[in-house]
Amino acid sequence: MKSKFNTMSLAIAATLAFSGAAFAQEQTVTIATVGPLTGGIAHIGKDTENGVRMAIEELNAEGTTIGGKKITFVMQSEDDAGDPKQATTVAQKLVDKKVSGVVGHLQSGTTIPASKIYYDAGIPQISPGATNPKYTQQGFNTAFRVVANDGQLGGTLGSYAVKTLHAKNIAVIDDRTAYGQGLAEEFTKGAKKAGANIVSTQYTNDKATDFNAILTQIKAKKPDVIFFGGLDAGAGPMLRQMKQLGIKAKLMGGDAICTTELPKLSGDGLIDDQVVCAVAGGVAPSGKKAMDDFNTAFKKRYGHDVVIYAPYSYDATMTLADAMKQAKSTDPKVYLPFLAKINHKGVTGTVSFDAKGDMKNAALTLYTFKAGTRTQIEVVTK
Secondary structure, three states: OOOHHHHHHHHHHHHHHHHHHHHHOEEEEEEEEEEOOOOOOHHHHHHHHHHHHHHHHHHHHOOOEEOOEEEEEEEEEEEOOOOHHHHHHHHHHHHHHOOOEEEOOOOHHHHHHHHHHHHHHOOOEEEOOOOOHHHHOOOOOOEEEOOOOHHHHHHHHHHHHHHOOOOOEEEEEEOOOHHHHHHHHHHHHHHHHOOOEEEEEEEOOOOOOOOHHHHHHHHOOOOOEEEEEOOHHHHHHHHHHHHHOOOOOEEEEOOOOOOOOHHHHHHHHOOOOOEEEEEOOOOOHHHHHHHHHHHHHHHHHHOOOOOOOHHHHHHHHHHHHHHHHHHOOOOHHHHHHHHHOOOEEEOOEEEOEOOOOOEOOOEEEEEEEEOOEEEEEEEEEO
């Protein structure tokens, strides 16, 4: 006859076995985010990180299940400081950690060298901000982006400068980063094709804040437009110095100057309608509510407005999770083919990729600034 103790022991053992089985059905999945969290554009890197965090929190709150397992997503955030060498060091760290996916890097100059490391490890990487065409021209099936590339962005701005702003003489300033150089080159192609005359091409770097010598040379050429392939940290002081030198030309640039921080960085140098910039993304009127809802939720969560890339890093994270759900696996090798064929409805629009990993039907949004506020001009779908 079994004793009461034996009966209880069997019951406890059964309970523990059941608990163990339940525990075995739970899994922690790490998604990494990488960007410049220190340095002159740390505010943009932090914005990207915040978008990923919002997605992770939402996925965990809804109780995501993949392949019959309850998934707890964990965000691992790393700082590449906008430095290519540090970017590759961080990428190897994440590979060693065996993360399931990467949202990043932010800049083309860090994204491109890091992409080889992720490719060799078979880890999917979605950049929310890298626009240099070279990123997706390397033949890496792990490389994706959720924004338009420089060919689309720069070409559109070049055409807009001539056809809409009626610019005839244009000066170009290139900060020589992978981002700035690529964008400046594509803008120049687009502007020349539309009939503009490039009267001056000047070079600087992404740490510069004194542009007086460059701008003095440009002023003598009397340009209608100055195009800056660079970041808001440079565009801010550039606008102040343009005002001091009496330069009336419009300043054009890409998404990295098109931030909500530009008014603070430029102070009284920002004149209404003087800046025309484009964000490599955007939503058509039909998608405005989803983006507005995200912006409202973001401000409630963090106490300030989106800087620029948070909606794209949010969508990149959700797209990775969607591919995992469709594949019923968090294994990068298993879900990667599903990611390549994804059709994810995000807050920035539908995320789907071509054979290279570029966005299909990528949208571009043109902005200006009025009374210190970024104001949308129009959305262009490429």
